[in-house]
Amino acid sequence: MVSILGGKMRTKPLLFPKSILIETCNLCQGSCLFCPYFKIRKGQKKELLEYKIIKKLINEMTDYYVERLTLFNNNEPLLDDRIYKIIKFAHKVLPKVEITLSTNGRCLTKDKIYQLYKTGLTTLYISIPTLDPIFYNKIMGYEIIKILQVLDDINDSNILDMIKIAVPITKYFKEEEFNNYFNKKNIRICSWHAEYKENWGIDEAIKPIVDFNQYIGPCDRPMDQAVILFNGNMVICCRDWHEQNVIGNIKDNTIYELWKNDKMISIQKKIARQKYDEIECCRTCSLNFNCYKRMVKKVGLPE
Numbered sequence: 001m002v003s004i005l006g007g008k009m010r011t012k013p014l015l016f017p018k019s020i021l022i023e024t025c026n027l028c029q030g031s032c033l034f035c036p037y038f039k040i041r042k043g044q045k046k047e048l049l050e051y052k053i054i055k056k057l058i059n060e061m062t063d064y065y066v067e068r069l070t071l072f073n074n075n076e077p078l079l080d081d082r083i084y085k086i087i088k089f090a091h092k093v094l095p096k097v098e099i100t101l102s103t104n105g106r107c108l109t110k111d112k113i114y115q116l117y118k119t120g121l122t123t124l125y126i127s128i129p130t131l132d133p134i135f136y137n138k139i140m141g142y143e144i145i146k147i148l149q150v151l152d153d154i155n156d157s158n159i160l161d162m163i164k165i166a167v168p169i170t171k172y173f174k175e176e177e178f179n180n181y182f183n184k185k186n187i188r189i190c191s192w193h194a195e196y197k198e199n200w201g202i203d204e205a206i207k208p209i210v211d212f213n214q215y216i217g218p219c220d221r222p223m224d225q226a227v228i229l230f231n232g233n234m235v236i237c238c239r240d241w242h243e244q245n246v247i248g249n250i251k252d253n254t255i256y257e258l259w260k261n262d263k264m265i266s267i268q269k270k271i272a273r274q275k276y277d278e279i280e281c282c283r284t285c286s287l288n289f290n291c292y293k294r295m296v297k298k299v300g301l302p303e
Helices: 051-061 083-093 110-119 133-140 144-152 157-162 175-183 255-259 262-272 289-298
Strands: 019-022 068-070 098-103 123-127 163-169 188-193 225-228 233-235 246-249
Touching: 019 051, 051 083, 051 255, 083 098, 083 110, 110 157, 133 144, 157 163, 163 175, 175 188, 225 255, 246 255, 246 262
Parallel strands: 019 068, 019 225, 068 098, 098 123, 123 163, 163 188
Antiparallel strands: 225 233, 233 246
């Protein structure tokens, strides 16, 4: 069985997660139609994960094999003024680990991109679902020309190598158009299928722009990935906006302690057997085939 990540479905958890996501803040100014931020977090009081906690997490990773440190989750990381300081520390402590950010692009400037590079960022994902200015504005609520102008002003090959265009596949994505535009700049493209949870409340927004005409599961993320939210809670999935499966809080525990606690082990055993309906977070996710079948009817998708 092949997992969403493209490899063989993992049935045994790793000793320690190879991919760790740290959501340093709960801020975002975007209005992307495929994202439930403003449905779920709108009006939430600004909250930052304490820097000393972030340092503690990064220091713990030096004791284990970690491939990737992602310093964002369901937020806009460039709204956290500490992000450069955090990247610099992570790069110093974890020089062989890939350090990534993903941005909606609203905050991007040439200077900020250069600063990210200088502090040690490995990969900067910029979310661009379409190059059509009208549909980009419809989906993202922003002007794509502003982002493209920033990218067009960068000629340093090392910095261009840091950048990846993250493409959430929508009805308006044209692969050939993207290749023609970004290949000439030697900027790589990384596309991904939009995911969806029934409790996000964005049916009417997402239906016109995304074709959920292909089942892209199953998912084995809780076998090798840890997700730490701005409030310190560790959850089993980056899509758990409602914190349905909180494993514990990192302020009181280490990553390893939470990764190996009874609750996490129980969930991992269910993931191994693809018993997604027995896991609250997974029960309503499009990567669960039973939920996907419900979506076909609810969101009006083709059988």
